Amino acid sequence: MTAATIPTSPRRRPAIATIAAAGLGCAWLAARTSIAPDIPFPTATLVVGFVVLAVAGLVLAVPVEAAPAHHLPAAVVLAAGVGAFAAARALGDGHAPSGLTLGAVALNTLAAVSEEIWFRRVVYGWLAPAGPVVATLGAAALFAAVHVPRYGTWVLPVDLAAGVLLGWQRRTTGSWKVPAVTHAVADLLVLL
């Protein structure tokens, strides 16, 4: 048992504080888009916020999940996800207002990795006791929901479908790292 995992025994009560922290993290991700214009040094504040989110996501305890007896190579899973996002970029003609700059890439990568640690490690991990379908769909639903305050409800289908794809990567590899790389690449594609 690692330091950041807990066994789920009938006698072990759920970590209320960890679940509450998961809720707070999701609420912060949803609220950041509305508070950013009103806070001093918004970029620095958001950088700190994402770093705190990532660190908290790595140290928070999550239930131990049984690794699948059969799994796919990480490279294959990564290629499938990146390929899907690349195809969507080519076909959807959508792009971010800002250009491909080092700062934009760095900030978007930080956001992508932090969110994957949060959704595909913490949220997925705490939903996993109910089964992989619940974990995948639940994490994807929360991932899509936190982006509604900024973009509107019309992006729910796209972000939900993307979240399911990232959740499949999480389930198939047993780790948040492949979804994190995929998410970072997807954010990079948006800037191109």
Next chain:
Amino acid sequence: MPGRTSGRVPSRRRLLLAGLGAVLAYLLVATMLTSGPVRPLFDGFAPPPEYRWLVPPPAFAAGNTPPEGVRTTIALGPDGSAARGVSTPDGQVVLTFGTGAIAPHGGDRSVRVSVTPVDGNRLRALPRGLRPNGNAYRLALTYAPSGDPVTELAKPGTLVLTVPELGWALYRDDGSAWQEVSAQPVPPRGVDLTAQLTAPGDYLDGTDLPLPPGPDPTTTDNAGWIALGIGVAAVLLIGAALLVARRRRRARISASAEIPDPVPASPGHPSDS
């Protein structure tokens, strides 16, 4: 295995099929079920500052704050104008004039500077089929007290123009046609264009990109409540998942407790079977 969240062991084939389904579903949603330009993912670090439209597109009309112009004066001496920076209050236009940027003019003692936002769609069409990218800005320089216009700068200044999204070309209308102005995007976002300022006129950036999707005014106005709701939903969802898992665990424990352990047959005592 005690302490583990066990479930059915998925086969490799099942995992592959699930992945194929996820990919296809995503591509279907991203390309066919959503109208307008669609990004691979609506995500990112943080939203850019809201652009101030003079005539906002429909998607940006709700919550739009009109842009502001500026009127000011620059002192004019025998050697020309004093060094001066001029900016609209909203920061969407920033001008920098160096010492002597405007030549002396007879008995005039100052230059009136006027920057006024203009609807680019009401100006002559941009070249190459480009569409106006944000507001046009009319820069006027007038000697005072004579009222004579400044037609060009004696020394170039700089212009920084904020645009709503990536633009391909900055133009200046010299009164007869659009002239392209060499401009560079300013990091980190690239939607601030910097160019050499050589003369007054109408300045407008052009782009051939589709309009970016606008924010939903309903959701942005209620962002705080939405965030709270999402946080509560996360807590409830995880709590429900753990409750389900606990019940399943108890059911498995109860089921295993009802199965009696077989009694091993001892030597010399025949078994019942």
